[in-house]
Amino acid sequence: MRQQTFNNKKSTLYLTATPIGNLGDFSTRAIETLRNVSLIACEDTRQTKKLTSHFKINTHLISCHQHNERSATEKIITALEEGRDVALVSDAGYPLISDPGSLVVSSVLESGFNVSVIPGPSAFLSALVASNLPCDRFTFYGFLSAKSSQRKKELEKLSSREETLIFYESPHRILETLEDMLIILGDRKVCLSRELTKKFEEYIRGNISLVIKEIQDGVKGEIVLIVDGKEDEVPFIEDEKIIQAVRDFMAEGLSNKDAISAAAEKFNLKKNRVYNLYHSN
Known part of the structure; x- marks a missing residue:
């Protein structure tokens, strides 16, 4: 149509x-x-x-x-x-x-x-862009269940999502929700936003455990909660193995810079980590 x-x-x-x-x-x-x-x-x-x-x-x-x-x-x-x-x-x-x-x-x-x-x-878009969390991909979920058992089931289904997650929550339930998130999602980075555009606008940024401590005395107002997505699990790679890979690429004729880039790509690592590791030895 x-x-x-x-x-x-x-x-x-x-x-x-x-x-x-x-x-x-x-x-x-x-x-x-x-x-x-x-x-x-x-x-x-x-x-x-x-x-x-x-x-x-x-x-x-x-x-x-x-x-x-x-x-x-x-x-x-x-x-x-x-x-x-x-x-x-x-x-x-x-x-x-x-x-x-x-x-x-x-x-x-x-x-x-x-x-x-x-x-x-838009409350959730305003909260997202000020959260200091990735904005390129996100899922807006809205309100989680009011019951802890059902809320945990919902969080379990969301736990593998890699994009930023966005929730609305009421002030009298936010502490319980964060505690459930800590159990199910781990101590991820979050941003709790409340009273957006109003006199008492507030952002609390940090890991879930920190935000839980910050709001022990309670909070008021309408709340938007931005939660970091699941991070890619990077396998442990011994430093010597990374350094040796750089040397091997250089032995094949690559420049120092290109060898570092090739080693970073081989192990799916950031180039600055490989650079710092190689030049510190």
Whole structure:
């Protein structure tokens, strides 16, 4: 199914990201979109009302949460059928990310209408780029199970993943989750982020054991936990064997530099390690 949003005359559902704390992060385009649509479907009307009041947005609000998503979807489809555009928002960040909205989107598309995105703040992406952990490959998992036994099973399945792992967690459960991670994943590097973009924004970076010590007295606010992926297991290689490999490559006619590179490639080691080892002997 091909959709050219701005080249057809179909009604559109706008998935609109909202601030995760700092209202200054709400874009001009997002504000204009919420003003121009005929209906805003939101997770909590009371929370969204604070946002719309601040930006003088008078659009009608309806609730759309996990307990009424089906009936809310019907109202949204009706509005779209009448030629009106609709926006879907969550309390903070993007709708559908650990929030309701999947049923709405699939139903709107099945009904032949447009679905478009108004980009904006994202808690897990903000936490990731500030974590000092690899950002090139990652898996967003969301919330782990509230029960320790089930949570450990989930972590077991994730334990072999080499990419960075991203979780949401509640403040009253974060300590237990970290303790389970220490048991299942080992003492990996993590970054605990909380209250992002707000007055009490905080990052706690370090190994899991260190972060556990740091939060013994508890933490408050919404939490994003970034966890380092599993490291490749590098087999132990005796120093003399590495040095001899460099000498052998040089005996074959390679330069000192090329011999070090060849030995590093042979043993899957970093060149600076081979260089330092060779020149220290």
